[in-house]
Amino acid sequence: MTKVAVTSMTNQQLPYCSVNHFLYSLIRSSRVYRRGLITQLLKMFDNDSSNISSSLTLEEQLFVADNLAYFPYQVQDEPLFIVEQIDLSISVIGSTQLQQFRDLLKQHLDYIDDDEGIDMNKLENKLYDVSETIINELNQCLRLTKPTMLLLLLKSYLKDVYYLNDTKIIEYDHTESSKITDRPILTRKINVKFEPKIILDTIKPINTYDTIQKRKQLIKEFADFKRYLLAFDTDIEDTIQSISELLPASFSTSKGKKKGSGSSRRRKVMIDSDDDSVNGDF
Template identity: 35%
Template sequence: RFYYKSLVSSKEKLLNDPSFPIERVYIPLFRRSLFSVGLIMRYFDFKLTEVRGGDEDGGLPATICDEVFQTLAFFLSCSHSEICKETLNSVGNFCVKNFEHLTKIELREYYHYLLLNDNVQTEMKIIVLKNILLYLTEEENKMVRNEKDWSSQSKKEDLKEMGDVSSGMSSRVIQIYLKEILKSFLNKEFTVRLWAMKVIEIVLRQGLVHPVQIVPYLICLSTDPEKEVAHCADRHLQEIDKQYPGFVNMKSQAGLQLSYELQILLQTRNNETIIRGFRLNGKEEPPTALNGYLYTLLRNTKPQRRALVQSITKQFDDGKTPLCQMLYLADNLAYFPYAVQDEPLYIIHHIDVLISVTGTNLLSTFREGLKPLPQPETNDPNQPQQPNPLDEDDDDDQDLLFSRLPENTIELQKCITAAQGCMLLLILKQHLKDIYGITDCKISRYSPSESTKIYDKAMQRRSNSVFNPKATITLLKENRNPDVELNEEERMQLVTRYLDFKQLMLKLDPDDPDLLDEDDKALMKQPQTTAAGGDSNSPVKNDSSHVNNVNSLATNQSNEYVNKQSSQPPTTVPTTPNKPVFGGCDDCLFTYSLD
């Protein structure tokens, strides 16, 4: 009573005299009263008559719990930050025995505000998380004690009769605060993420909610730079994947999105303008993908790992993913811990299929956005007009293209920005070829539907080359507003980027024989008697390239090629109409088409 009366006295002073300095309330007695009242309400159940005393004995009123809560709620609304913090600690102790107040709208909205508002002090957020953790921990301890008594009581009482009201309250309480706790994972401060993880850990241990809604946030937190948090998230992801197969795969896309959002918070805090999707481990160790553990969980099952790859590469073609996020995803694809040949080969195959359609469409869209060429004057109406050289893919005159740029270049800028996604995939493909020694012959022979296990051979990195798409990074650093009119230099740069992208699509170089594996060399030694589309005795001609061919870039030159300002015209070679051929080397016939 002494401590509670001290709190009531301080409350009345502030209510009766609004000008009363709140600092004069914050004295040692007041602080001691806040702390003591909270602890007393935690360890003694004042809803019981034997605890609070009867009316005839001069005991406390039956409404004492509500009165204490209202007094504490008053001090929570004070402008003094230290009073709010200590009161919040007292409320956490109070709600252990009086858990029904956690479901009331007054405290619920206050907790939600503290957890979601970015302007709230970090310490206040942590206290809220600690309060929820304290309640769940006490409930868990109570369940442990009840289990010990069950063997003796089960002979005397029915299980339904033993059901405690609080047994279902934990699940109800956590359902109220789960969304806000999970969003606390996306916080710049490590301590907030740590305490949020501790709350989720006990939630999963008690089975209070279905884990499927937590999986995306665990995937997100597995990319945390702090190992304590990341390893905890990894451990729970592994347990969920074992207990509920398919859940991690089902929520992988949402997890990747949350991972990117977390990295925006963490990397921009360090004054980084470009968000990367890998982590440097040291000079002698190769970088690792931030979402590498997610891939490790899924790679043992071919359908799951392929579904993950498809969901990632699809974002390069949906027209909604920003370039900075595509770079983050490409980084992850570049550094995933691939174990067998099928993994990078499938990614390369998927890139080929996507680029063959998307890249060609982007080139066509850019050409359609240009001003039409002036037609030469002729007096003969029967004389056929000259074909548009752009339609013949001869649009390599930089000055001519520059003169045909429209006044409003917004659509062309969007087209070139979208083309960066294709360029990222092309550089990624070359990166995978370099570090795993994959040749064009092997790419040409590869089929995703191959039933044999010839591609399940283990493989290792041949180099620790860095995935560094300089052109994309340069474009991101420019951070140009597409609605702003371009000057002469920027318009010329737009043309140059178009030509670079076009030549990247057309580029085709033969493999370096030194990089061929044993299977490829054996194939090259076999006599070839039939040319594709020719007579049986005709020699094989080197005409397997196509304007859409994107399988072959000069080894170890992809990044340098993409980033240089090149004006060399592409080499046009004869092809079979409507049969785009992807890959292959000079001495083998293994090709495939999209038809």
Template identity: 90%
Template sequence: DEQLFVADNLAYFPYQVQDEPLFIIEQIDLSISVSGSTQLQQFRDLLKQHLDYTDDDEGIDITKIEKKLYDVSETIINELNQCLYTTKSTMLLLLLKSYLKDVYYLNDTKIIEYDHTESCKITDRPIVTRKINVKFEPKVILDTIKPIIKYDNFQKRKQIIKEFGDFKRYLLAFDADIEDTIQSISELLPASYSTPTKGKKKGSGTSKRRKVMIDSDDDSVNGDF
């Protein structure tokens, strides 16, 4: 709740110059680059230890662990759930970054080239355009605090694996250099929130665009997460 309160304030703060939201995004990127991979590996270690499942960068095949997931003790499930809970702070930061980019029309080139240590920055110019009436309502975090859907015991266990699969795809897409346009994170936000779709854009050298995505389809239908 406290982290959501801080993120909410950072989202709605009346920034006056471009440097301010860009600085927030820079700090978000630094934080995620450290914490995200650690959280991912911790959950993978638990899957290997308790379910004898070796996870990779592909989707999780729930059929391979379904029986073991059903049989393991509630203590192990609580351990998995607690590990998953720590990833919510990273998800919240990524959603905040996406929101600031959208509201202040910040493209990936500006974000990559931004350096707060420069003494004279063109980003010191005043903000003249910003979107209004756009709410910051990170659905995936709000559902964690106050769940809307009630699951039975086994559904809760499968939901833990599904949410981990979502986090993994989200994080790996953030880290990857991807040329093709990928799906937006609209399913994590309310229906009233829209993220503009961008076409392909060629990169040069190491300055490729970082993009964030998460599949909007419910992969649990066919057993893949």
């Protein structure tokens, strides 16, 4: 982990900071440079299954996520830009990964999954009858979803620490003038650890599971991924409508069209601010 807790002479704990805290502080004042760095760091979570050798390990991606969580952000544009880029990435990668696992379930288990709940008993019974080769293939597919989970947990952490509600996220536009986006961060939570337990459990030394435990663990990991990925904010349209009602008619119409069309083109993954990544309970 990259978080470093600094304790002052009075034993009062200061906020956690990243290993690359100083590097980021050098370029933070330039919106172009800091966004360039953030964009390149987020690209490190794009695992290309066709070229595994060029992808980072999950441990390395956790190191990058730690730095993104603890960078010394000073203006609202910084965490909002990260959240926006995560949404854009997840809207494409997440649904593809979920569909790939569903295809394997249909191919090997004749189990059809949808956006509703998982029939645990039915899926568990079917898994008992398949070979270890198929179980390993399913586990490998789930392994590729871990970077996506890590991004979702990072987003949830930033929302919680910097009080980024859904209204702020929907209204944010990175193309606006820096006078608008570079407003100072006035409130934030301090000494909140970024501890994505699901990811930490994955990179621990592999436990020796028996046949039944291995299959139950596979179902649990699939259920966790599906739960986080499909945790969309169902109140997005209501939020946009409530905002529009507070604006002049001409402005609210154009604003509503802009934001409404964006939300209909892609699915925005929204995780509640009181997410498990903050307190470590999953």
